[in-house]
Amino acid sequence: MTYADPPLRHSSWLPPLRFLQRYPHFLEVAYDLTHNMLKPFRRWLKRGGAVERVFIPLEAVSKGVIFDCRMCGQCVLHSTGMTCPQTCPKNLRNGPCGGVRANGHCEVIPEIKCVWAEAWDRSKRMPAYGKEILQLNPPTNRSLRGTSAWINDFTGDGKKTPMGWGLDSKP
Numbered sequence: 001m002t003y004a005d006p007p008l009r010h011s012s013w014l015p016p017l018r019f020l021q022r023y024p025h026f027l028e029v030a031y032d033l034t035h036n037m038l039k040p041f042r043r044w045l046k047r048g049g050a051v052e053r054v055f056i057p058l059e060a061v062s063k064g065v066i067f068d069c070r071m072c073g074q075c076v077l078h079s080t081g082m083t084c085p086q087t088c089p090k091n092l093r094n095g096p097c098g099g100v101r102a103n104g105h106c107e108v109i110p111e112i113k114c115v116w117a118e119a120w121d122r123s124k125r126m127p128a129y130g131k132e133i134l135q136l137n138p139p140t141n142r143s144l145r146g147t148s149a150w151i152n153d154f155t156g157d158g159k160k161t162p163m164g165w166g167l168d169s170k171p
């Protein structure tokens with residue numbers, strides 16, 4: 001099952017909890033706690049199973065209101081300053097484009113701060129995972145779009161890249 005066409009914006013009936021992104025250390029602790037809580041249940045965390053049917057809407061809503069999640073299925077939030085790279089209008093996964101304005105705002109949407117400028121600032125306030133922002137992220141595997149990144153994290157699917165991309169798959 002996939003969340004075939006995730007909305008670009010969070011559900012309007014829920015109050016956005018974006019302010020939590022101002023506390024990236026709190027979020028990285030919450031990430032670790034959630035991950036450790038799910039570990040004992042990993043045998044049930046499979047793609048296409050009943051658990052995924054529950055997780056997909058749960059993930060879409062919870063991460064939607066906090067991170068404006070676009071359900072890419074390969075979550076790298078803890079490596080990107082708890083700032084979703086898919087919210088970059090150019091979907092850049094490895095840092096800003098060359099068009100960041102002098103005031104640090106986005107080239108495409110001048111009203112917003114560059115997603116990657118936010119990510120960089122926030123990563124400096126993440127003692128556990130902040131340094132991961134310096135690592136190279138592979139391009140997203142579009143076939144995972146709309147699936148549960150939580151489950152893909154445990155199955156290892158979230159770390160695989162499409163054939164030919166060269167990081168952990170053989171051409």
Ligand code: SF4
Nearest residue numbers: 069070071072075084
């Ligand atoms: S990186 Fe992917 S899964 Fe994580 S918040 Fe962004 S769109 Fe959602």
